[in-house]
Amino acid sequence: MNTVTLKRRLLGLLAGLIALPTLVNAQDSAEWYTLGNDYAHTRFTPSTEITAENFSDLEAAWEWDGASFGAVSGRSTPSYIDGKLFTVAGYNRHVIAIDPKTGETIWSYREPKTPRAEYPMRADYGKGSPIPK
Template sequence: MNDAAQRRPTAERFSLSLLVLTGTLAWQTTLLAQDAPVGEWRNIAGDAAATRYLPVDQINADNFNDLEVAWVWRGDNFGPGVDYLLRSTPIYVDGLLYTVAGQRRTVVAIDPA
């Protein structure tokens, strides 16, 4: 068997892998480009560009001083906090707030309603 015959399957596998990778990246880019409903953070840091910006006007300079705490979630049952590690940025999808808690970084879904 010559070298060209041995290299051919490897080249075909590489081409197929490259095609699958390209398709997967295109699919993910399309998903990230879809607009989320107003008020939802479906990506870490808000959007695919990590802008941490949300164009809502419910809170403004006129009503800022009237804001009150609506609810508090405590994660004490997940163990001590991890102040020395990076803090998570929660995401809000379909009415649920997702974040992590405790030293084991347990994922939790919170219903803020």
């Protein structure tokens, strides 16, 4: 391989790396599949409903109570997909679907009793639930 070919390949690689954040951040919807909203963990949303001007006027619409699932810290990051919020709660990490308009629990799932379920790594908090696209 000569020097010119190597330089071209490195230049192409550099151009791809520069374009990568733009491609990773491109989203077609307001759905929030991952912690941080995208694989670059930017926490960016193109939504314009909440601004610096109206932020102080915001009020809580509802508060979800996970006590029936054994939740104590409520530190899991929810995902927003198909009009529902998904999160985990409790020591055995129930997966919960919540109505984002009302805060009502739609359904929950608890992993069957297995050695892994008996000794969960993060218990009552974590980085949300993986939801396949």
